[in-house]
């Protein structure tokens with residue numbers, strides 16, 4: 001298949017590659033059989049996208065986002081969930097409770113490729129949508145609670161774009177939680193050395209020391225929690241433990257906000 005990806009869209013192949021290679025391990029910490037199927041169906045070469053630190057980071061974040069979503073879904077089982085910047089991720093399968101409604105949203109060219117390897121499922125629908133323009137949100141049904149997931153997306157936005165996105169979410173949905181991946185100013189500055197992203201044309205945007213920096217951009221948000229991926233990564237290997245010490249403040253984090 002002859003596929004052309006935009007600079008940020010191409011980064012979706014990194015997580016895809018890592019989820020497929022982790023699933024193939026005998027002691028896999030996450031299982032995503034669809035990832036390998038997608039790589040084979042698209043015929044893409046993802047061999048350069050699976051170095052150690054990125055691998056461990058993607059495994060950690062997959063576990064952390066899944067567990068946080070499951071926790072919120074116990075409280076709001078009928079929430080509308082939106083995976084904004086979904087890439088090829090199949091989070092719906094990991095957390096489906098039989099009651100939620102799910103939307104996989106990404107830029108039109110990315111959704112077009114996603115449609116080659118996924119079909120809409122009951123309560124799980126793909127939709128074209130831009131995190132920087134809320135026009136698509138009119139097609140999302142009304143609900144008492146919205147759970148928005150942005151995993152590996154905000155890292156590529158400038159500060160102005162982060163503000164646009166946060167304002168758009170609070171304007172479009174009356175109540176919600178935002179589960180969002182954050183990165184550090186260190187990565188913003190030195191991102192060209194990132195072990196996987198350097199193989200793409202994408203570059204990192206505005207990095208934060210704390211998710212509280214989002215509050216100045218969108219005062220309707222309440223800051224609930226923030227956890228470094230180190231907390232998960234250090235459980236599995238000596239290199240993970242070492243990185244948690246040396247890279248204490250530079251690893252990415254999962255932050256949770258509500259409004």
Ligand SMILES: C[S@@+](CC[C@H](N)C(=O)[O-])C[C@H]1O[C@@H](n2cnc3c(N)ncnc32)[C@H](O)[C@@H]1O
Pocket residue numbers: 008009010011012013015016084085086087088089105106107110129130131132150151152153
């Ligand atoms: C690193 S990938 C992450 C994909 C997925 N969330 C995951 O964790 O596997 C970044 C994704 O963000 C999407 N993206 C970039 N800019 C976007 C925008 N303005 N609106 C919606 N999605 C966007 C890209 O198309 C890509 O699928």
